[in-house]
Amino acid sequence: MNAHDDLGQIDAIVARARAAQAAYEAGADQARYDRAAQAAGWAIMEPTRNRTLAELAVKTTGLGNVPDKIIKNHRKTLGLLRDIAEARTHGVISDDPATGITEIVRPVGVVGAVVPSTNPAATPANNIINALKGGNAIIVAPSPKGVASCELLLEYIHAEFDKVGLDRDLVQMVPAPGSKAKTQALMEACDRVICTGSQNNVHRAQTAGTPAVAVGAGNVITIIDETADLQAAAEKITASKTFDNATSCSSENAAVVVDAVYDAFVAEMAKAGGALVPADQADTIIGKLWPDGHLNREVIAQDADKMLVALGMAEQVPADTKFIAVETDGIGADHPLSGEKLSRVLALYRASDYDAAVETAKSVLSYQGAGHSVGIHTAQDERAVELGRSMPTCRVIVNQAHTFATGGSFTNGMPFSLSMGCGSWGGNSIDDNLHWKHFIQTTKVIREIPAREPSLDDVFGTYWAEAGK
Template identity: 75%
Template sequence: MNAQDGITPEIAEVDHIVARVRAAQKAYEASGSQALYDKAALAVGWAIMESTRNRALAELAVETTGLGNVPDKITKNHRKTLGLLRDIAEVKTCGIISDDPTTGITEIARPIGVIGAVVPSTNPAATPANNIINALKGGNAIVVAPSPKGVTSCETLLSFVHAEFDKLGLDRDLVLMIPAPGSKAKTQHLMETVDRVICTGSQNNVHRAQSCGTPAVAVGAGNVTVIVDETADLTAAVAKIAASKCFDNATSCSSENSVIVVDTVYDAFVAAMAAEGGALVPASDSDGIIARLWPDGRLNRSVIAQDADKMLAALGMSDKVPEGTKFLAVEIDGIGPDHPLSGEKLSRVLALYRAADFEEAKSVASRILAHQGAGHSVGIHTSDDARAVALGRDLPTCRVIVNQAHTFATGGSFTNGLPFSLSMGCGSWGGNSIDTNLHWRHFVQTTKIVRETPLNEPRLDEVFGDYWAEAGQ
């Protein structure tokens, strides 16, 4: 195979890898059992959760990507994997998974085949591990396509996975990756060659995944907005917002980007925020923040996902805020392309809006989502649950996180019912085919055995009786 045949060496390399993975998957499925699939998933879980390896992966991720911090990546690798393993522990993904005598339908779980997973540099170990576990749980094999900065982390993760596979006699070719150097051409060809694409990352990658010709599950952009109303427990709300905003230096798509505070508690919120290390930047100084955060129209790499001291230095704020400042809250009232603070910032910087009341706060949140982040999630700190329901009824969002630290809650938590995941579907609002957290069900398909049942055909008057009474025949 050569360029004269229309096949470049890098495309041939991808074809070779996919062929190996496809052969491994066929053998895995042929000998498949729930016990085998569960064992393989647990092997990957231990590959990333074992404490020495977890720390090595976290340190490597920060070193090679320059994003986030080691302690929080360790926590993320551990909790996201543990939560996922809890979620799937009793899930049946092999053989008959339902048998309904009323409908006469028996449902059999079947693997999809070879999964191609495009993963971001923000979570270069946790996200691929999550995808690999779900893939193997469903009887699939998987090829991972990391971002350029995530290659080393992914290589190391796979070395740990393969070491666990060797203990169990599992085929290493069940889990492979596109080797360095990565390229758009390699990733594109992978997406066109596999049986399903799972894509988490930039919206450019998402668009390419959803137009590659292979069935794809991709997720939308985050730009989390949180409302704090006059009924909220301010101390608890601010503590949760601060912890969430600062976690892993705001690398998560679920990090708060804007907070909208109702006027009657605004000053108290600012005071509580100061106690949690949040420094207020008045609107009069916002232009200086914008100029340094987007010096050339792009987010400043010296600011995004950095520790507080580095972030403050890059923004020229080190000597303008109290000692111990953990994040900045910049007062703003504008929304849209001409107001970049209203969008995602990937840094320890919040946009802070002031609203007259809850209805105005809801309107501001809706306008922010219309600008960026539609479908992903919003949050609210309140004692009035009806207001959370109102957000879910009226805003273009798939999740309303109530009285929780948003980063820890959106992707599943041990204190809420969402499935653990690092990838959140955003529905039609975000241009996605799913409106749920990515989970095991997206990695299997089913065959239905359909049997004849007794006749169940209604009479016309049973269907149209009420309609005829109102509208006539």
């Protein structure tokens, strides 16, 4: 098939999506949108289908592990459905006599969603549910390795749609084989682009000429200060670092520990399954993790035993090792351990005191991952608030397992999402978790009201008193 035919395919599915969306919106009510979102949610959460999707994802991408993907598919979808259950995404949502404005919520139309291979079912499902909740049609563009999972997910969704009389064309995907040209055509033809994935994809989304909501890169660093509960910190970092073999953008890539508790933390980390690799062995790890300048596919998102063999560490660490923590002090392009590793490998920094730890964390984020999130394990909440004032980050995760907390948890107030906006620091237009509000827009009906024009003294009185006229 030539490029012209490829683009013709995209034109055809976008046309079908537009027709389906128009019919979906026409005469709709909130119940219709809610039912569609629930149908898509049950498509991935039904236990047999969930397991099949998880197994297929690991088989076709080679990333992550089945038990954790089952948990992720379930909890991320369940949490999202909880978040949107009471959200009003249809009709009049406010009517204010004081301003004379009536606000009506409307769909954006056809959403084009670019999704990564790290979560080839959970991320598309999240986008699809949000799109349907807002009255939209959606077309998903998976990465090449994510095609099989996306195809199966859509098969399950369409089966649920058939049960409740919804048009299958509301949820489509870029036909396989995918290509950059097809994805580009989709981004140019749809009404809003939602992009999660590589920074190359994000750049293309933001320059396609269609309004885009894209998210930045993660490279989480967590501070462990001298007041932290070290056992709890070590156990949470271990659970987070190893979940789904570190495929998440919210997985800790580095930890910086205050000198006063460094040795004690390393001891607790060892109990939790984190093996220390001394600084004099760091170059060996770097050489095997980036053998040709690129991350080693035998290490990325692999189970611990496979990763340790690939890194030549199987005989050098305890048999129950879940991840390794490599001592380093380097930050920047010449020090790859300071960047994202997509594996059960943690960079471990030692700081002379808390202020030095903060500076290390700032330097790491300034190199990579600005805007995404930073973690802190501390008994002093004011330190977390101060990080929120000074760090180039949109989220400060306090005393929690970072992977589970950043994208929404049943034990914190963040919206459930697999896509984290990183604000201006990460080159994004949003600074919050991608959620249902990014899939709607509003129309305002504006009526005349009595004038509310202030006098000059009302506006400048306090300024004149201080500075004079």
